[in-house]
Amino acid sequence: MIPSTLLAIDAGGTKTDLLWAQPDGRVLAHVQGQGINIASKPPGAWQEALEALFRQAGVDRETVHVVCAGAAGYTLPDRRALFEHLLQQMLPGARVLVLADYAIALEGATGGNPGVLVIAGTGSIACGRDREGKLMRVGGWGYLLGDEGSGFWIGREAIRAVLAATEGWGEQTRLYEMLSETLGSADCGEWLSALYRTQNPQSLLAQLAPHVTEAAEQGDTPAQRILLHAADHLAGLVTRLTQHLHLPEDFPVCTVGGVWQSQAVLRRFHQQLGERLLHWQGEVKPPMYSPVEGALLIAQRMMWA
Amino acid sequence: MIPSTLLAIDAGGTKTDLLWAQPDGRVLAHVQGQGINIASKPPGAWQEALEALFRQAGVDRETVHVVCAGAAGYTLPDRRALFEHLLQQMLPGARVLVLADYAIALEGATGGNPGVLVIAGTGSIACGRDREGKLMRVGGWGYLLGDEGSGFWIGREAIRAVLAATEGWGEQTRLYEMLSETLGSADCGEWLSALYRTQNPQSLLAQLAPHVTEAAEQGDTPAQRILLHAADHLAGLVTRLTQHLHLPEDFPVCTVGGVWQSQAVLRRFHQQLGERLLHWQGEVKPPMYSPVEGALLIAQRMMWA
Structure with a gap:
């Protein structure tokens, strides 16, 4: 049986954080790479940065059931849709949610309270x-x-x-x-x-x-x-x-x-x-x-x- | 005897005005050309624009005794010095004064009062x-x-x-x-x-x-x-x-x-x-x-x- 895993991504302007974890929150890998600024960089660069992070973390894409990403530059509707589309293409079996960078920061800051x-x-x-x-x-x-x-x-x-x-x-x-x-x-x-x-x-x-x-x-x-x-x-x-x-x-x-x-x-x-x-x-x-x-x-x- | 003439220049961001006149203020020519933005354009472009205006007005450079120019971008000391130097080179026999664009605008607005x-x-x-x-x-x-x-x-x-x-x-x-x-x-x-x-x-x-x-x-x-x-x-x-x-x-x-x-x-x-x-x-x-x-x-x- 293929286990279920989660991906959490903080796509910031200067650096990107990626967590690969089990459904109970146990972290399998935490890696950091270059920034994915969806407002200013071209989508090709986003994909390269994500591929590098996936390799570095050893993500088994087939197991990923849910992806939650926060993105700087979220207020640009076109760019936001492109980023969501890219994640969905890279992880066809997963549910993908893209939020604003401040939304995931708030969630972390208050622990969801x-x-x-x-x-x-x-x-x-x-x-x-x-x-x-x-x-x-x-x-x-x-x-x-x-x-x-x-x-x-x-x-x-x-x-x-x-x-x-x-x-x-x-x-x-x-x-x-x-x-x-x-x-x-x-x-x-x-x-x-x-x-x-x-x-x-x-x-x-x-x-x-x-x-x-x-x-x-x-x-x-x-x-x-x-x-x-x-x-x-x-x-x-x-x-x-x-x-x-x-x-x-x-x-x-x-x-x-x-x-x-x-x-x-x-x-x-x-x-x-x-x-x-x-x-x-x-x-x-x-x-x-x-x-x-x-x-x-x-x-x-x-x-x- | 070579007569004395004056040049007045308003080197704005989007257009440049040039007046060629006699010492008593009688205008010999008034021409307008592209902007000389000393803050953003390269000095080569300033010279080209000035040469074109001189030709258009038929300025006899040997007669010019005084040049007064107002320049947008005057607050940049390096650029201001370059512009003054260029005018002096183009009109070696003239006294050259470069002022801020607002200074000549003020002089005109109040008629010098x-x-x-x-x-x-x-x-x-x-x-x-x-x-x-x-x-x-x-x-x-x-x-x-x-x-x-x-x-x-x-x-x-x-x-x-x-x-x-x-x-x-x-x-x-x-x-x-x-x-x-x-x-x-x-x-x-x-x-x-x-x-x-x-x-x-x-x-x-x-x-x-x-x-x-x-x-x-x-x-x-x-x-x-x-x-x-x-x-x-x-x-x-x-x-x-x-x-x-x-x-x-x-x-x-x-x-x-x-x-x-x-x-x-x-x-x-x-x-x-x-x-x-x-x-x-x-x-x-x-x-x-x-x-x-x-x-x-x-x-x-x-x-x-």
């Missing part, structure tokens, strides 16, 4: 699931439309603070010296030039965010203000979710991403949640499991559904 | 010159850093308003239907996809701005709010300038760019200026002369200086 996940890395997004299983996300609109409170946004506000000071109407800030050093120039015109010439302005700006934390710790008022605003925006995402989800009073708020390394952001975020969510008695804490483990939890539920 | 120019097209910027000849600019940081109140910004806020409604926490808005029609899809995920794939997201977003005006005129509250905020941002640029320039009480505020076609923006802008500038008795009005004519005014002053 009701709760909220706030991701603040280069971008920002929050999602939550309530007791009825209703899933909702807010934010995650990308750097052209906001991504308030993200690393990109913090870096952008840092440059804006320096430009305001340069134009003579903003407060003086030590961010000017810090950013000059990082960007290799003391000329703001050259900063703009570098920013508008780079392929990934959001990454360039996100790299500046740690300097804002540093400046804030040194007592720089504009830097402190930026971090408080970032935390307020992130707390705002949670507030919006709670207005539309039926969450228990002690629901966890899980945090993921580099922005949370700032104690100032974390402190203000906590304080803001306390003020905005009247009866909330939960905790702010790190995720329980990883996103790919979240995908595995979902695959397990599909197995028995 | 003290005053303020507020440009709100795809981007937004304001500049002013006071009685002592002090020049100042605020804004113009580009779409990655703000450009509040610009066409890009209005279009971006329109998409944000629709996304907020879609996520269930923003007010319903007829912008959804309007943008669906323009963007050829009713799926917001596809809007984001198109936006993040295009080469010029700022142009794509600026194209949406007229729909905001239309929706506002039809009574749509979110659209009206966006236009009021845009006007407030633009009035804020003027306020900042007045804090640092010594302007007469009746200084003119000249407006240029597509955003001003919205009566709602213009009305609110006017009202805001009245509230914020206590003793101001000036007018909001269109420019007196074009940017290339502004460059000619400067060239004339250089001739006699």
Whole structure:
């Protein structure tokens, strides 16, 4: 008799995680390979990356009954359908489910329980699931439309603070010296030039965010203000979710991403949640499991559904 | 005796204007050619474009004593120096001055008098010159850093308003239907996809701005709010300038760019200026002369200086 197995995939922008497991969750193999960004890379590259991961993990494709994959770039309907189609072709005998990357991350973060996940890395997004299983996300609109409170946004506000000071109407800030050093120039015109010439302005700006934390710790008022605003925006995402989800009073708020390394952001975020969510008695804490483990939890539920 | 002549150049992003004139301002030729974007095009292309304009205007290079050029992309110091060097090589006997595009636009707008120019097209910027000849600019940081109140910004806020409604926490808005029609899809995920794939997201977003005006005129509250905020941002640029320039009480505020076609923006802008500038008795009005004519005014002053 051929045994049944499960596949869980976290197809991220920079790396892809794959778990091959038994229906009870026992892991047969956990491998990691290059990113499958369904938004930007061609489908041929997705297939190559998956074939490599299947080989590396020694996946016996005939045994796979369920695949659950989370994909970055999920908001693009065409791309999402192509990715699902590709997985189905590679695993003809399996039930295939493709979800957004944040959906599997949420599942892992709360271990499948009701709760909220706030991701603040280069971008920002929050999602939550309530007791009825209703899933909702807010934010995650990308750097052209906001991504308030993200690393990109913090870096952008840092440059804006320096430009305001340069134009003579903003407060003086030590961010000017810090950013000059990082960007290799003391000329703001050259900063703009570098920013508008780079392929990934959001990454360039996100790299500046740690300097804002540093400046804030040194007592720089504009830097402190930026971090408080970032935390307020992130707390705002949670507030919006709670207005539309039926969450228990002690629901966890899980945090993921580099922005949370700032104690100032974390402190203000906590304080803001306390003020905005009247009866909330939960905790702010790190995720329980990883996103790919979240995908595995979902695959397990599909197995028995 | 070889007569003296002047050259005035407005090297814009999409077109270049050239005026060849006598020292008294009498125009010998006015020609227009392709854009010389010193920020993005290679110097070889600048030279070709200039040679073509010189030929078209029949410029006798030996007679040119003064050249004044305004250049888009002026904030890039390397590029600016290259452009000045190229002009000097092409006209070895002339005094060459390269200024920012907004500087010649301001000169033309006010006819060289003290005053303020507020440009709100795809981007937004304001500049002013006071009685002592002090020049100042605020804004113009580009779409990655703000450009509040610009066409890009209005279009971006329109998409944000629709996304907020879609996520269930923003007010319903007829912008959804309007943008669906323009963007050829009713799926917001596809809007984001198109936006993040295009080469010029700022142009794509600026194209949406007229729909905001239309929706506002039809009574749509979110659209009206966006236009009021845009006007407030633009009035804020003027306020900042007045804090640092010594302007007469009746200084003119000249407006240029597509955003001003919205009566709602213009009305609110006017009202805001009245509230914020206590003793101001000036007018909001269109420019007196074009940017290339502004460059000619400067060239004339250089001739006699």
